[in-house]
Amino acid sequence: MSSFHNPEADTDRFRFRLGFAAVFVLLCFAVLLGRFIWLQVIQHDFYRTRAEDNRIALIPIVPNRGVITDRNGVVLARNYSAFTLEITPSQAGNLDETISALSEVIEILPKDRKRFKRLLDEAKNFESIPIRTRLSDEEVARFAAQRYRFPGVEVKARLFRQYPLGHVASHAIGYIGRITDRDLKWIEDAEKTANYKGTDHIGKTGLEQHYEFELHGITGYEQVEIDAGGRALRSLKRIPPVSGNNLQLTLDAKLQEITEKAFGDRKGALVAIEPETGGILALVSTPTYDPNLFVDGITPDNWKELNEHPDKPMINRTINGAYPPGSTFKPFMALGALELGKRTPGQAIADPGYFNFGNHQFRDDKKGGHGMVDMYKSIVHSCDTYYYMLANDMGIDMISKFMGSIGFGSKTGIDLGKDDSGESRGVLPSPEWKKQRFKRPEQQKWYAGETISIGIGQGYNAYTPIQLASATATLANNGVMFRPHLVRNIVDTRSGEKRPVEPQPLRDLGWKQKNLEVIHRAMIGVNKEGTGARAFAGAEYTVGGKTGTAQVFSLKGSQYKESAIKKNLRDHALYIAYAPMDKPKIALAVLVENGGFGAQSAAPIARMVLDYYLLGKLPKGAANEDDAAVEDDGE
Structure with a gap:
């Protein structure tokens, strides 16, 4: 049994298929070209900004808290500089091993580890996080001698709040403490969130709390170039912080x-x-x-x-x-x-x-x-x-x-x-x-x-x-x-x-x-x-x-x-x-x-x-409840 082919029909079908494929390919290229134009031309500024953000990180610089003095200039609340031991997670390798090794050189308590873990969850990979605060000179010297063993770990100077007179006027001055979720809600309601980036402490009671936004100051920033792994490469720009305002009290x-x-x-x-x-x-x-x-x-x-x-x-x-x-x-x-x-x-x-x-x-x-x-x-x-x-x-x-x-x-x-x-x-x-x-x-x-x-x-x-x-x-x-x-x-x-x-x-x-x-x-x-x-x-x-x-x-x-x-x-x-x-x-x-x-x-x-x-008379001693006789009607 023999079959007959129509050469012209076969040629037409081939041409149709070829044309369809060509159109399909051209449409694909058109879509790709359109997408390319959309990304590279129309959305150029947007994606350039995002790329720049991925390349540049802003590290907040916490301002000095304002000083509180009495009416005569006696300091009631101030800041002092002390050394802290800090770890940059992106540079330190295995954190658990690093902390265990550090504890052999400097005492690290369970509360220090707990605080570090909490701060780690809140921080970025390239930020340094304190593992121990207020190091003694002896501890600083011990770490310096073995610093080569700990990449990504360094001693930094930070400011801490101090109340020189201790318990005197404590209910009036109040105190500062670490920021909680309730504090964050207060900051957010006051539309101050941006100014508290990097801040760990806030006024909790007394004047420290009432005048918090006066005492806090304005947060500064450092622009840092980072690589794909989140490691800091170099500093590009620094905007210094502005110290908080000081309070002079009516208190004596x-x-x-x-x-x-x-x-x-x-x-x-x-x-x-x-x-x-x-x-x-x-x-x-x-x-x-x-x-x-x-x-x-x-x-x-x-x-x-x-x-x-x-x-x-x-x-x-x-x-x-x-x-x-x-x-x-x-x-x-x-x-x-x-x-x-x-x-x-x-x-x-x-x-x-x-x-x-x-x-x-x-x-x-x-x-x-x-x-x-x-x-x-x-x-x-x-x-x-x-x-x-x-x-x-x-x-x-x-x-x-x-x-x-x-x-x-x-x-x-x-x-x-x-x-x-x-x-x-x-x-x-x-x-x-x-x-x-x-x-x-x-x-x-x-x-x-x-x-x-x-x-x-x-x-x-x-x-x-x-x-x-x-x-x-x-x-x-x-x-x-x-x-x-x-x-x-x-x-x-x-x-x-x-x-x-x-x-x-x-x-x-x-x-x-x-x-x-x-x-x-x-x-x-x-x-x-x-x-x-x-x-x-x-x-x-x-x-x-x-x-x-x-x-x-x-x-x-x-x-x-x-x-x-x-x-x-x-x-x-x-x-x-x-x-x-x-x-x-x-x-x-x-x-x-x-x-x-x-x-x-x-x-x-x-x-x-x-x-x-x-x-201006100074008392000879504190009043004693047995010193004074009951007067008249006992009042």
Whole structure:
């Protein structure tokens, strides 16, 4: 059987296939050409930038942190240079073997390895990472002798934070610590992420935290050429960092130190304020702690000791602790009565030693009472009965409104911590407060009998020492209130220019001068013939003050006997003062936890502070709670 082929048909099919293949090849080349043009022409700048980024790395250079000094130039926080042992992972080979070999030359603790591993996860391959910090000269010498054994390992000089005075003013200054995820969120919210590249530490508390963005400075960068393996080849360009701004405080470091020593081993707080500016002269919370422990990461043992200590040294009692003000509340009650027309200075009451209200008897500290008592005598001799009656006449709404205007029950806005998040509001009692505080309807009702104890600074009253000091400063400044603050000047490290932190007047309360004179005269009397007379005997200046004793728990009608009560249940001792009376330069509030009577424990501390600040007198020794006899009515 034979087959017939059509040569022309075969030729056409071949030509068609050849043409199709040619078109296909041309289309492929066209696609390749188009892609080439897209990459090399249209997207040239984009890919050139990416290639350059792969070739050039930016290594951040951390700026020097700003220095903190007191009002007289005494350094409270500074930086010092120390040697660190650092490893560049891309050059060191096997890291585990390298670290094991290094540990035979220089001591490397488990905490050092743990920190290195964490930093390694966060760092780039070409960045050097510290494995040991603050090397001694001997350790540096030992490593230098064997450096040839460790490629990619070198000793570098780095800056570390230091607090030269240790525990002095630690609650005011605060401390720095390693950046956590919470800190990163704060930095991100503040849109400061780029400026914190390469930074390991950040302010955690106090001024270090509040002024973090002033103290930190501006991060610099070094452009480094790297190879495909991530190894640095050469430096191309360096943009130096800008050091953080310095802080000059209103604080007096010597006054602060003297005050802390005056407390001895007792718990408590003291805030001293310049009445005309609101500048803090001393801010003491005892017991205190050494902020240097936190600089390079606090050890578990040190953290456990601080965190579990029964006296809670990490708590800043000046802004976090809320305490009943006791009889230090009475001058403000008396002023409120004068301003609101509820009493006149000469209006007197007969004090039998108690005040009956309903079925309850509110007793005075002095058995048998004080006899006839006017406003002057009520403050000088701290007559409770006078203020039981006054509180009943004024009523809780009037008391709450007047005390709220002085700042009781509100944050002062002092420049400590992150904004004012660390400051307590305290408790300014009122019917509205009680409704919010309690859940059950029967608990929410305000009973008239609850107002009586409010008048002597007890009951639901609870205020921070800084609120009490601020109110005292306002009284000393004749009703003009300033926001308390710790920083006087922010100093530019490049130009040396000082940017003052201007005093911020909050309000002028408009108190009548004749009413103020009544209160001032009575508070002078406290230290001349009343409850503060022993503590201020022989003082070379005129001082207004008021002692106070605040119950920690209810005696339920029993007689207070200090020796029979556990120390942690004893009354708190308080004292407020301002001096000199013609033009007060300092106002203060003192609290000694479980210190007993204010005249016994708190007033002697105030005397030491005022003697030094006004006269330059140094105390012979810390106040002893047994030195002073209980004065008059025990306040």
